[in-house]
Amino acid sequence: xxxxxxxxxxxxxxxxxxxxxxxxxxxxxxxxxxxxxxxxxxxxxxxxxxxxxxxxxxxxxxxxxxxxxxxxxxxxxxxxxxxxxxxxxxxxxxxxxxxxxxxxxxxxxxxxxxxxxxxxxxxxxxxxxxxxxxxxxxxxxxxxxxxxxxxxxxxxxxxxxxxxxxxxxxxxxxxxxxxxxxxxxxxxxxxxxxxxxxxxxxxxxxxxxxxxxxxxxxxxxxxxxxxxxxxxxxxxxxxxxxxxxxxxxxxxxxxxxxxxxxxxxxxxxxxxxxxxxxxxxxxxxxxxxxxxxxxxxxxxxxxxxxxxxxxxxxxxxxxxxxxxxxxxxxxxxxxxxxxxxxxxxxxxxxxxxxxxxxxxxxxxxxxxxxxxxxxxxxxxxxxxxxxxxxxxxxxxxxxxxxxxxxxxxx
Numbered sequence: 001x002x003x004x005x006x007x008x009x010x011x012x013x014x015x016x017x018x019x020x021x022x023x024x025x026x027x028x029x030x031x032x033x034x035x036x037x038x039x040x041x042x043x044x045x046x047x048x049x050x051x052x053x054x055x056x057x058x059x060x061x062x063x064x065x066x067x068x069x070x071x072x073x074x075x076x077x078x079x080x081x082x083x084x085x086x087x088x089x090x091x092x093x094x095x096x097x098x099x100x101x102x103x104x105x106x107x108x109x110x111x112x113x114x115x116x117x118x119x120x121x122x123x124x125x126x127x128x129x130x131x132x133x134x135x136x137x138x139x140x141x142x143x144x145x146x147x148x149x150x151x152x153x154x155x156x157x158x159x160x161x162x163x164x165x166x167x168x169x170x171x172x173x174x175x176x177x178x179x180x181x182x183x184x185x186x187x188x189x190x191x192x193x194x195x196x197x198x199x200x201x202x203x204x205x206x207x208x209x210x211x212x213x214x215x216x217x218x219x220x221x222x223x224x225x226x227x228x229x230x231x232x233x234x235x236x237x238x239x240x241x242x243x244x245x246x247x248x249x250x251x252x253x254x255x256x257x258x259x260x261x262x263x264x265x266x267x268x269x270x271x272x273x274x275x276x277x278x279x280x281x282x283x284x285x286x287x288x289x290x291x292x293x294x295x296x297x298x299x300x301x302x303x304x305x306x307x308x309x310x311x312x313x314x315x316x317x318x319x320x321x322x323x324x325x326x327x328x329x330x331x332x333x334x335x336x337x338x339x340x341x342x343x344x345x346x347x348x349x350x351x352x353x354x355x356x357x358x359x360x361x362x363x364x365x366x367x368x369x370x371x372x373x374x375x376x377x378x379x380x381x382x383x384x385x386x387x388x389x390x391x392x393x394x395x396x397x398x399x400x401x402x403x404x405x406x407x408x409x410x
Contacts, residue, residue: 011050013039015056018053018060020038021034021035022057022105023101026331027245028248032046035053054114055117057110057112060101061121068091071095081138082139085139085186088135089186092155097171111248129156132155136148136186143190150390153380153381153384154400155183155186157379158373159178161375162174164372164376165372167365167368169365173366177366185400185403188399188403232259233255233275234278234282235320236254236257237279238321240253240254241320242323246324251271251272254272280329283322287314288343290310290311290314291347300357304351305402309398311378312378312394313394319382322379351371352371355370359405370404370405378397
């Protein structure tokens with residue numbers, strides 16, 4: 001074995017070890033010596049391969065994208081566009097299932113990369129998206145470029161959704177299911193968005209008021225100045241948590257964003273974790289109340305459709321809050337984290353039960369994977385700059401979620 005090959009194998013081993021530790025304990029919960037020890041080497045030996053922990057994270061993420069690029073290169077350029085699109089989508093589904101950990105790390109820990117590494121990962125991902133969108137346009141020339149991009153982002157969220165839950169299936173079946181769900185999003189007829197059946201949210205340009213700071217139009221604050229300042233702090237904290245990660249944000253930074261000195265912050269919240277808990281409980285309570293109110297019916301199809309519309313509205317009105325609720329609850333004390341996890345599972349279970357009644361041909365695990373894919377599309381696209389500015393995004397999100405939940409062959 002050559003020295004170069006040996007070094008490459010060692011880097012792969014270290015990347016695999018680091019990925020597992022990051023997934024289990026979070027980026028900030030793992031030190032270089034932890035990674036080195038798990039790999040059976042010393043800290044200084046690790047630095048011969050990677051200059052920093054951030055470089056290790058970048059390596060893991062870029063390696064995952066490398067598999068996607070490799071899959072794309074296997075496609076025959078002479079095939080019809082529709083065949084190439086299907087082949088590319090299926091290849092991406094296989095990578096998503098096989099590289100589940102890399103997808104999870106990008107979703108939860110990518111914000112910890114250096115600026116250069118972050119740009120490198122984004123650049124690689126954008127190269128894939130550009131190629132994919134171009135193929136969509138070749139297969140569906142009736143679409144605009146922006147519409148093709150939207151469908152690709154939605155399909156990418158389907159692939160990313162495998163990282164937000166632990167449900168699994170036999171590999172072949174899992175890949176087939178995820179591929180079918182992604183193809184369902186790519187097949188959505190954009191004109192149908194304008195006249196979709198069933199109730200739709202109002203078609204208005206997304207607002208950029210309080211809702212964009214995470215508190216949303218459904219907050220529970222009062223007119224009192226104390227409650228108002230508490231709401232400002234909660235909104236500032238939620239925005240900063242979503243942008244930088246819970247551990248990277250200080251109480252001083254939160255207070256500064258809300259116009260308060262750090263000591264004054266503690267008059268409203270006992271700790272930074274208390275702010276995160278308040279934000280997450282707000283979202284959990286809102287979703288639970290909506291689900292309870294909307295599921296009191298004997299028509300599962302109508303009920304699920306109302307839940308879709310309600311969830312899209314809630315996510316769009318609380319962009320930062322939905323992001324924090326989806327990714328940062330593990331920073332809470334174990335008992336609070338477990339309770340919020342239970343509430344999240346109960347909410348998803350309502351969707352799964354309804355979807356199972358509508359599509360009894362799917363088994364429970366497949367239905368659960370499908371529901372998570374629909375929810376992740378909404379969670380992602382309300383927080384993606386390239387899609388958030390679309391004037392009819394809410395209507396489009398409802399249509400995309402419906403398409404995934406009703407996907408044939410899934």
